[in-house]
Amino acid sequence: MFQEIEKSLNSLRNITLNRDAAEHLPFNDNLYSFPRITEARENFGNTIPLEKIEDISSETVHKWDLFTQDSSLHRLSPKDIKRICWSPKIVETDLFRQKLTKKDFSLTVSCVKGLLYSYHSLFDELKANREFNDFLSQLILHYAEFNSQIARWSQQVDCIVGVDAPRRFGFSTLNEKVTVEIALKKALLYETTQFAADAAQQTSLAYIERFNKLNSEELDFFLNDIISSKLLSRDAFKYAISEVVLANRCSNEEATQAKIIDFILSSDGLGDPRMHPENWVGVSEGAKKAIIQWLSREDINFFFELLIKDQEDKHKRKNFWLSYVSRVSRSRALLSSHDRSRHAVKLQELENKGRSYGELTGPQDASAFILDFGQIVVVEFNQVGNACYIYTRPQFDSIVKDFWTSSISFSLLKNQSMVAERVRHTPEKWQDETRGVLARFGIRRN
Numbered sequence: 044m045f046q047e048i049e050k051s052l053n054s055l056r057n058i059t060l061n062r063d064a065a066e067h068l069p070f071n072d073n074l075y076s077f078p079r080i081t082e083a084r085e086n087f088g089n090t091i092p093l094e095k096i097e098d099i100s101s102e103t104v105h106k107w108d109l110f111t112q113d114s115s116l117h118r119l120s121p122k123d124i125k126r127i128c129w130s131p132k133i134v135e136t137d138l139f140r141q142k143l144t145k146k147d148f149s150l151t152v153s154c155v156k157g158l159l160y161s162y163h164s165l166f167d168e169l170k171a172n173r174e175f176n177d178f179l180s181q182l183i184l185h186y187a188e189f190n191s192q193i194a195r196w197s198q199q200v201d202c203i204v205g206v207d208a209p210r211r212f213g214f215s216t217l218n219e220k221v222t223v224e225i226a227l228k229k230a231l232l233y234e235t236t237q238f239a240a241d242a243a244q245q246t247s248l249a250y251i252e253r254f255n256k257l258n259s260e261e262l263d264f265f266l267n268d269i270i271s272s273k274l275l276s277r278d279a280f281k282y283a284i285s286e287v288v289l290a291n292r293c294s295n296e297e298a299t300q301a302k303i304i305d306f307i308l309s310s311d312g313l314g315d316p317r318m319h320p321e322n323w324v325g326v327s328e329g330a331k332k333a334i335i336q337w338l339s340r341e342d343i344n345f346f347f348e349l350l351i352k353d354q355e356d357k358h359k360r361k362n363f364w365l366s367y368v369s370r371v372s373r374s375r376a377l378l379s380s381h382d383r384s385r386h387a388v389k390l391q392e393l394e395n396k397g398r399s400y401g402e403l404t405g406p407q408d409a410s411a412f413i414l415d416f417g418q419i420v421v422v423e424f425n426q427v428g429n430a431c432y433i434y435t436r437p438q439f440d441s442i443v444k445d446f447w448t449s450s451i452s453f454s455l456l457k458n459q460s461m462v463a464e465r466v467r468h469t470p471e472k473w474q475d476e477t478r479g480v481l482a483r484f485g486i487r488r489n
Contacts, residue, residue, distance in 0.1 A: 093231060094156050094192070099130040107133055124148050128157030131164040144178045152190045155182055159196065159203070163238035170206045180204045192231045199230065209238060213245030217253070220261075222268045234274060243274035247283045255292045262299065266306045278325060280312065285327035288334060304337055308397025315399070317373045318447050339371040339414075345393075346376050346412040349386060350425040358468045360423065364414065367481070369489045373415035377403035377451055382410045382425070405453030413456075415446065418484045419463070422456045431473070432457060433464040433480055 103126045109117035119127070127133050128150070134140070142148055143158075150158075162169050162179060169175060180200050187197035196203055202211040216226040223243045227234055250257070250265045257265060269275075270283045284307070287293065293300050307313050315338065316323045316331050323331050347361035378400050383390060390400065403411050409426040420439040422432040434442075438461045443451060459465065464480045466473055481487070 093233065094153065096129060096160065096233070099126055103127060103130070104133070107139075111138055119148075121149065121151065125151060125154050125157065128154040129160060130157075131161040134158060134161035135165050135168055140172070140175050144174060150182070152186060152193065155186050155190075155193055158182070160233060160236070162204070163233065163236035166209075166237040166241060170208075176205050195231055203230065203232065203238070209241035209245040210249075212242045213247075213249045216242075216246050217249045220264070223272055223274055239274050240276060243272050244276065244279040246272075247275060247279060251283060251286045254287060254290050259298075262302060266302065271310075277312065281323075281325040284313070285330040288330040289327070293333075300337055304334070304341065305396050307334060314397070318399070335372065336369050339374045340365060340368045342374040342376055342412070343368065343414075345398075346410075346423075346425065349389065350376075350378070350382055350410050358470060358473060360468070363474055363477070364423075366488045367414075367416075367486065370416055370486050371414050372417050373413075373446060375401060375413045375415075375446060377401040377411040377413070377456075379403050379405075379408050379410045381408040401448065402450040403453055403456075404450050407453050409453065411451075411453070411456055413446075416481070416484070416486050419481070419486070427468075429457070431466040431468065431477060432462050433466065433477075434461065435463045438463060 103123060106117065106119060106123050107127055107130075110119050127139065148154075158179060162175075183193055183196050183200050183204070187194040199212075199215065202208055202215055212226065212230075213223075216223055219226065221229070223239070223246050224234060226246075227239055227242070233239065247270050250261075250269050254265070270280055275283075288303060293303060308315060313319070313322050313326075316326075316334055317338065343361060343364050347356055351361075378386075378390075380402070383400075383402070394400070403409065407426070409424045409429060412423045412425070414421040414423070418436055420434045420436065422434070442455050442458050442461055466477050466480070478488075
């Protein structure tokens with residue numbers, strides 16, 4: 044109701060302004076305040092809807108083109124000016140902004156809203172124009188008393204106008220602990236602009252700066268809401284992942300590391316870098332290497348803690364392979380149907396978090412674990428009596444065509460005619476013997 048009244052009053056005002064440009068008074072003398080209507084609107088339902096973005100027709104563009112050719116012959120009506128204000132490409136032109144700052148155009152409330160929308164739409168192109176920034180800021184401050192939406196902008200004008208505005212806006216969302224989307228709605232700003240994308244990026248950077256000090260709840264919010272925002276560009280998202288993974292906190296806190304791994308594996312845009320390297324283009328090599336190392340350590344712990352009981356790891360294979368985890372490029376657990384059945388609940392829990400495990404087929408109940416070191420590939424089995432098989436890269440590739448295949452047969456992994464080295468787990472010498480084989484291929488401990 045109040046919107047309709049205000050719109051009608053603005054229409055009446057426009058009629059009085061439909062005169063020659065020379066007769067127009069400066070914008071700051073043309074407005075009439077309706078404080079009771081403004082106050083009523085602000086209190087009505089306590090909500091202020093965003094104005095519909097003007098549909099800029101080809102006719103309006105044509106009128107602007109004619110105006111630029113001869114402004115005395117081709118005049119612009121108040122309605123034309125309003126529509127032009129909602130056209131980012133026209134607002135971007137030097138001529139329009141010169142006319143604007145010289146106050147050659149009489150502006151309505153809708154014009155001011157359109158100007159900020161256009162400014163935000165082409166923010167990267169317009170933010171460096173100091174004169175226009177100053178003009179727009181003053182315009183917002185002046186019109187604040189005539190419109191509740193503009194009044195809200197005036198309360199944080201430094202956060203919405205100026206080169207540094209996205210950073211200020213980002214830090215304000217951090218302090219209020221809200222998402223960028225909610226902050227934009229509260230500020231009555233549109234999400235479909237360059238400014239919104241820049242604000243999302245700056246919000247992400249603000250959280251990264253404080254990453255080492257975020258509590259558990261804030262960390263979850265950062266992962267699930269801030270860098271998962273649809274407003275954040277893919278490049279900004281991958282930069283955030285790079286910074287977070289390499290942060291000191293992740294190196295020192297296993298709980299934080301686990302949260303990052305869970306998030307990455309469940310992310311459609313990333314996933315396991317060993318299985319989906321194409322998704323990781325743009326993430327720093329250091330971060331990618333760190334994630335692979337974390338996942339390999341997790342795989343080793345999974346294999347030896349779940350599939351091999353402590354008393355059965357009498358040869359200390361777990362600790363031995365963990366000492367080489369930084370040299371592993373890929374790892375893969377292959378479970379027998381017997382092991383998959385007896386650990387079904389735990390496996391389902393892990394698979395729900397993005398983990399994946401292959402199947403080891405054959406008459407035996409043994410499960411296997413593959414460690415890929417690049418030049419050589421190591422295969423361990425969980426059941427006693429099975430030696431450690433070490434293949435060169437060409438040997439392994441000839442028997443296993445796809446490292447991530449869903450199933451591999453037990454007999455393929457125990458190919459004695461192809462294997463380069465076969466080490467029995469004797470207490471006295473298996474570690475020294477295996478370490479010697481690895482060293483021959485340039486692979487040494489962490």
